[in-house]
Amino acid sequence: MQLTNILKNTTSLVTNTLGKTGEQTNQTRTTSRPRVVVIGSGFGGLNVVRGLAKSEVEVVLLDRNNYHGFWPLLYQVATAELVPDSIAFPVREFVKSYHNTIFHMAVVTDIDLANKRVSIREGQPISYDYLVLAAGSTNNYFGNKVIAQNTFSLKDVEQAVEIRQGILKAFEKAALEPDAEKRQTLLTFLVVGSGPTGVELSGALAELIPPLLQKFYSGLAGEKARIILVEAHTTLLESFPGPLQQKAQQHLEKMGVEILKNHEVTGVENGEVTFKQGPKIQAGTVVWAAGVRASTLAEKLGVKLAHGERVPVESTLNLKEHPEVYVIGDMSYLEGFKGGKKPYPGVAQVAIQMGQQAAKNILAQIEGKTQEDFHYIDKGQLSTIGRRDAVAEVFNLQLSGFVAWLVWGAVHIFYLLGARNRLLVMLGWAYNYATFNLGIRIVGGWPHQKAAK
Numbered sequence: 001m002q003l004t005n006i007l008k009n010t011t012s013l014v015t016n017t018l019g020k021t022g023e024q025t026n027q028t029r030t031t032s033r034p035r036v037v038v039i040g041s042g043f044g045g046l047n048v049v050r051g052l053a054k055s056e057v058e059v060v061l062l063d064r065n066n067y068h069g070f071w072p073l074l075y076q077v078a079t080a081e082l083v084p085d086s087i088a089f090p091v092r093e094f095v096k097s098y099h100n101t102i103f104h105m106a107v108v109t110d111i112d113l114a115n116k117r118v119s120i121r122e123g124q125p126i127s128y129d130y131l132v133l134a135a136g137s138t139n140n141y142f143g144n145k146v147i148a149q150n151t152f153s154l155k156d157v158e159q160a161v162e163i164r165q166g167i168l169k170a171f172e173k174a175a176l177e178p179d180a181e182k183r184q185t186l187l188t189f190l191v192v193g194s195g196p197t198g199v200e201l202s203g204a205l206a207e208l209i210p211p212l213l214q215k216f217y218s219g220l221a222g223e224k225a226r227i228i229l230v231e232a233h234t235t236l237l238e239s240f241p242g243p244l245q246q247k248a249q250q251h252l253e254k255m256g257v258e259i260l261k262n263h264e265v266t267g268v269e270n271g272e273v274t275f276k277q278g279p280k281i282q283a284g285t286v287v288w289a290a291g292v293r294a295s296t297l298a299e300k301l302g303v304k305l306a307h308g309e310r311v312p313v314e315s316t317l318n319l320k321e322h323p324e325v326y327v328i329g330d331m332s333y334l335e336g337f338k339g340g341k342k343p344y345p346g347v348a349q350v351a352i353q354m355g356q357q358a359a360k361n362i363l364a365q366i367e368g369k370t371q372e373d374f375h376y377i378d379k380g381q382l383s384t385i386g387r388r389d390a391v392a393e394v395f396n397l398q399l400s401g402f403v404a405w406l407v408w409g410a411v412h413i414f415y416l417l418g419a420r421n422r423l424l425v426m427l428g429w430a431y432n433y434a435t436f437n438l439g440i441r442i443v444g445g446w447p448h449q450k451a452a453k
């Protein structure tokens, strides 16, 4: 069964039962303990739950998925290196050790600040005393709906599986395509945006695609697949130091990735990518990794949003006018990164540390104590380039090559949730990296034709 169907079935199961549990959540407030509603079981949300464990509060955790997604490894699901559930951890498994916490799989649709309650698509509104918004980010298409419709996105497990299927189906279509130009379009894979996601994805594609073509598609012998990384600005990995940016570019080019800098995509339609500068490119598979903006829930707060539609927060991570409402992680806008005017970036460490601070500040508020400002401990940044190379800036140390890759691997295993997932990922890496085996290549069939009655 496809992941979409599994998720749909799970959703309907929850929809059917949530009426009851939803009522319990709203009306039967069995305790007089303050209730903290946390929206999002990502890096930020789970750390709020952890920080509130053992305290005298009731925590209601909500997420549209029933899993916590480890997004930094999502590109490896998209490129057939890891199985989807090795990077997804069931939230109910996580909350079972937190006796003051309940979880509902539900999509939050609205926030009523005046009456202190959130609306969910699957049931009755849920009231809160304290609210934490940790709903992360979504793609920013800068208002271009056509690009949104015609590109793949890499924001959750379902989308990673869609990319994997899209790549594999492109090969199957190319193998049956008599027209050489159309075949080349099908065999052209273009990634827009050269932040860590774009760089990691294009490096992984460069390792997946040429061997796939050679080993399994004898009918396509002599054809050349193209992997193109497009960037609107002048550098790759903009937040990294210059020497690491150059190393990343050199590595990618050595692997066969074509890099187009200073190219702003203006449209993607019918297998054709257009740019503000330069000629069009025919590409059958286009992945958008070019911009992020805060979850659209930010718009429900009625406050003036900052850059990237993020919610400006006080240094204590809550809203000025509603101190009982906290906004953390990718959704929040707070200046002070590296002691300057820059906002804290949308990375996992910021979300984790904000989650920890928000939990402390909620408890301080309840106990009538002074809340603390957010202080970030910058542990650095990492990006892989293929299976054996990476660039890393760790505690002001610049690393590249295999050593950087080892640091990257250790950090990711450390932060991955669940012993089973860690084992699955390590086994997957060991097997794939040693053999260069091409991983998970099951696509599922083309849609069935329904029999006429």
Ligand SMILES: Cc1cc2nc3c(=O)[nH]c(=O)nc-3n(C[C@H](O)[C@H](O)[C@H](O)COP(=O)(O)OP(=O)(O)OC[C@H]3O[C@@H](n4cnc5c(N)ncnc54)[C@H](O)[C@@H]3O)c2cc1C
Pocket: 039, 040, 041, 042, 043, 044, 045, 062, 063, 064, 065, 067, 068, 069, 071, 072, 073, 074, 075, 106, 107, 108, 109, 134, 135, 136, 137, 154, 155, 196, 197, 295, 297, 328, 329, 330, 331, 346, 347, 348, 349, 351, 382
């Ligand atoms: C492909 C990819 C690769 C990345 N690589 C790295 C990396 O290598 N290193 C790094 O530091 N950072 C990386 N990041 C960024 C990092 O994952 C984020 O900064 C981090 O996840 C932010 O944490 P968060 O808690 O704010 O949001 P998230 O972790 O995204 O969690 C948000 C949660 O909210 C839920 N949600 C959203 N809307 C609703 C709604 N309406 N109702 C209910 N639930 C909702 C989502 O399902 C999700 O579970 C990557 C991100 C992506 C997408």
